[in-house]
Amino acid sequence: MARRRRPLPPPLLVWLAVLFSAVAPAVAKTDKSDVAALNVMFNSMNKPSQLSGWKSSGGDPCDDDDEWKGIECSGSSVTEINLSGLELSGSLGYQLSSLKSVTKFDLSNNNLNGDLPYQLPPNVVELNLYGNSLTGGVPYSISQMGDLETLNLGKNHLSGQLTDMFSELPKLSTLDLSFNRFSGSLPKSFQHLKDLKTLNVESNQFSGHIDVLAKLPLEDLNLQNNKFTGWIPSKLKDISNLQIGGNQWSSGSAPPGMEKGSALEGSSGGGGRSGVNGIAIAAVVIAVLVAALILLSVLKRNRSSSSSHYLMDESGHNRSFAPLVDDGRTINMKPLEHSSSISSTTPSAMPIKPISDNEFENKLNYSRRSTDPVNLVAYSSSDLQAATGSFHSSRLLGQGTIGGVYKAKYADGTVLAVKKFDPLSFSGSSDFMDLVNSISKLHHPNISVLVGYCSEPGHYMLVYDYNMNGSLYDFLHLSDDYSKPLTWDTRVRIAVGTACALEYLHDACSPPVIHKNIKASNVLLDADLNPHLTDCGLAYFYEDPSQSLGPGYDPPECTRPSGYVMKSDVYCFGVVMLQLLTGRKPYDSSKPRAEQSLVKFVGPQLHDTNALEALADPGLRGLYPPKALSRFADVLSRCVQSDPELRPSMSEVVQLLLQCVQRTTSNRRLGGHRTVSQRSDDSDW
Template sequence: MARRRHPLPPPQLVGLAIFLSVAAAAVAKTDQHDVTALNVMFDSMSKPSQLSGWKSSGGDPCGNDEDWKGIKCSGSSVIEINLSGLGLSGSLGYQLSSLKSVTKFDASNNNLNGDIPYQLPPKMVQLNLYGNSFTGGIPYSISQMDDLETLNVGKNHLNGQLTDMFSQLPKLSTLDLSFNGFSGSLPQSFQHLRNLKTLNVESNQFSGHIDVLSKLPLEDLNLQNNKFTGWIPSKLKDINNLQIGGNQWSSGSAPPGMEKGSALGSSIGGGGGGSGINGFIIAAIVIAVLLVALILLSVLKRNSSSPVSSHYLMDESGHNRSFAPLVDDAGGHKQSSAINMKPLENPSSISRTPSAVPRKSISDNEFENKLNYSRRSTDPINLVTYSSSDLQAATGNFHSSRLLGQGTISGVYKAKYADGRVLVVKKFDPLSFSGSSDFMDLMNSISKLRHPNISELVGYCPEAGHYMLVYDYHINGSLYDFLHLSDDYSKPLTWDTRVRIAIGTASALEYLHDGCSPSVIHKNIKASNVLLDDDLNPRLTDCGLAYFYEDTNESLGPGYNPPECTRSAGYVMKSDVYCFGVVMLQLLTGRKPYDSSKSRTEQSLVKFVTSQLHDIDALGALADPALRGLYPPKALRRFADVLARCVQSDPEFRPSMSEVVQSLLQCIQRTTSSRRIAGHRSISQRSEDSDW
């Protein structure tokens, strides 16, 4: 029987449908950028029924006809989000930075978990995440919030050492970090919090002295149950609400000149009693003993021909055995970012005459820093300790079938446990370290790196000859695998996901370069070191291992090495930017950084693509075919503009990673504005001009 054909709708009805859809978008009151961010948040919390009125897509929270629980608007913008005590779980999503007008965000007393999103509403005045299960650290983006007055992240599972990121928060008056696992000293940038009235760091693992608080206008200070030492500055004793129990304060009066509880005083005073004069005498004796010891070390170093004594300072290749990250000095040369694991003063700076004093005196600050570093390097690391036999069993005796990758310094293996846990074990060549102390120095450096887009260290094996690092396993593997080794049945990365990977990886590098003090150079940025978690968010790995990458030609591989790296000392911070640009090129084109199967002119991705990045017609042809054209043309051009600056041959002309992050984020912001302007255009125009 012949099938009946339905007549096509008349052109008038088609035109009416188009008009109504455009009109609906135009009538919607709420800024669409805000709507999208709330949609993502709702999905990330698994669409909780408690959030009445919320939607996974679309909606009009600021409109008169919809009531979204906890949302307060002003005009077309969301200005407050109050989700306190609703029993919410899941995460907060990844688009909170789109909420440009939100000044108050309260998600306290829920069951939210994962890392606090790196990008948060930028204009916040009050942020309250108290009483959840957040992990990781405080996102560095908080340091950019000029209007922030209240920051409460108490009673979570945050840990690690606080980044020195509090210099630009002039309005911050309340800071609550209580009941977490923070460790290390209080950041020096605390001294810039000139309006801080309330500080609560109760029940953490903070250590060291509290001088940095001495000039703050504090009215409420809770330091209970930490590991603070030294004396309490006299000014702080006048605070009405001061709680200091559960620490290791020095008793008695502070020695002259140590009214502020300096590190020197705290290291000498310990928890014992004694008068101030006695403490001063002890301090003088200790300093004298140290100076004598240094002179003796110099003499022994000069007279000894034993290879053991020289190996104490240098390895076989003549390099200092310090595992602090490498940074650039003024001349662009590598130097350790922390004090080397060697005698307190370089013997070459001490006179050859045993009875002479050092040519260069040790300043109080230098001496204090060295004592502080000595204490930090011996602090217990808050990580899981694994035995070599345990890791051996979990990796099938490091069987080749469990090998995930083989680098120049280590093999990486998958470890499986009976309870279902899966971890990644980085197994070093035993000859990489001269002993357990060297390995522990490395551990201390790496364990302090905390960022949502950095692969977090969860454990280690310190047994002699079996040095291993343990990380979380990410089922989606590396970005390199996803782009270049996926089969025809794998789901390709969408354009939005590629942009998110670029921003997340750039944010991790920005943290290493600008958020760490001193700065950290990575030296091994490549797609295989960008891991993808369950939600395809990037996790940069191999952070803090720059010491081992002397020859970047060998570690990075073809296609990545920056032009300035014709010699090992040529690698500088802007070289990381170049390598990141190569990763962006792979996200853009889907090509490998170097492909010997291509014709000679196309083998090197950078050389082949660079001249075409500003050619609109050529750029479309370069886009990864796996995208099937599903990307906004303007977004492609802006993405190409950013990466073109990253891979410039002269390091001086490359942007900083902070500039890269801002450029990528501004592209998104400009896109949103263009969408609002295009709201009344025809559908065909809007689809052609949209971005990201």
């Protein structure tokens, strides 16, 4: 006969109920990556007391019992962050790209500072950071936000030129960049903003024409207080709210199809249509005919000499001038030496006034006055000498093949980094200023910011923002046991940021810029451990990369200096990322011979999961997602292929790294019913 089970005594039932109620809340409702991103954001903003419910670690913002100020959720995902006007300070942090479900991100009217981060919520619809003190430029990652409708970055301290990054934003309807320090022309990709209704660029330093706006469906356009020139396109005159004062619009009659800017100056649109001035057009035609006659006369007179492009120097020899080009950028005008065979075939030139090198240099300097770099400080050598302690060895931050970098400290607390060139590196000030001009055009959140220069005879220096955490090389290889190691998330963030900087140089710059000196010591880390690639635009000095890069970095194709190509940058990037993965130096003579070269030793093992676990940097202490480690290694293995043709472009590298992040996040979300131990292998980066 079966024995009946005795019922549990009431006190035991009560005890189990209490135990269950205590354990049940331990299962968090909110997506783990969202919580981690908000934790980082909270810490970066200095843990403000006004953010009730927020925590520096852990928490459950999507749980009804754990309310976080300004956070809205849908299911387990954070969908809105609205923290406008709360007097928040600090920075935005570095993990915002993990907030995949956030569609509204509003931190307007606060006191946030630091660079506008490259990492932002990728699927945001409304991004509002108006009224802060953010610096840097517009991050290129915004170009990938296909759902973006509102972008408001007004009233900050953003600067630089806008790159052509607006082609893939079909839904953008409101764009506010007002009250910043942007310069240069409006990007041509503006013409693809077919839904743009409101554009506000008031109080910047934009210049050039605004023809790119002619066909947009604008209803509200504010161009006030810039440096725009030319005429207002006639198609913009019917905009209901048009503000254009404080620019340098062309006066007189406009070309056909356009209306003169002065007719619209200070108006809000409207106004009657001005008729085309026939007399003015006739005057233009006559002027063109006269100019053509003069040109024909000159060509006829100099037919035998001017076509050869030769000038006679004071000694009677023929000389021609051609630009010395570095990766597509004109660096200096130098005389070309010609062989006797070329000279003998030069047609007899009509007597012309000889032009000496000095006269040519003076003319060249005069023509360059209007192209001096804007928004850069011209430092005196005495000022920089005082700030660096006469370039004392204790201020030396690093020594490269083309000069040293020194720490400059000022009484007001400002700290800068000064790159001091060998005086013989340049033939003159115009040579150096060409270099400054080209570097000043490079603007990206992950590229070191050039803030000034010194151009005096024998004293040529570039002045950059100072990055307080030094170089990635120092952090990986020279840190002591007490230093804070780089976490897995931080390493991947450094990889993505550096990749984005190179993608910008290779794909967004026109012409493309090859770096030629990618190494861990040229990846600098700021206060938040965000990467900043330095030495950009200096490829001219690295004719032989094997001498500047050092052992372990040499791409296989560089058996001679001219063998360095754009895909060689990809290889060197791969070597830097291998250091992030393993914590090893690119070349270490203290290791056994088979392990001295990082690429040769680690490369063949990148697809072996078991080997990877042994190769992972011990500094990680095993705190990384194994699947993420494997995917990261797959990307790096492609970068260090011996054949340049088999390596991906930097644009592909960025996409591969981002896809890895998205894939791990997707896997974790689909695995919502797995146990905690199973989910740990699929956690986010």
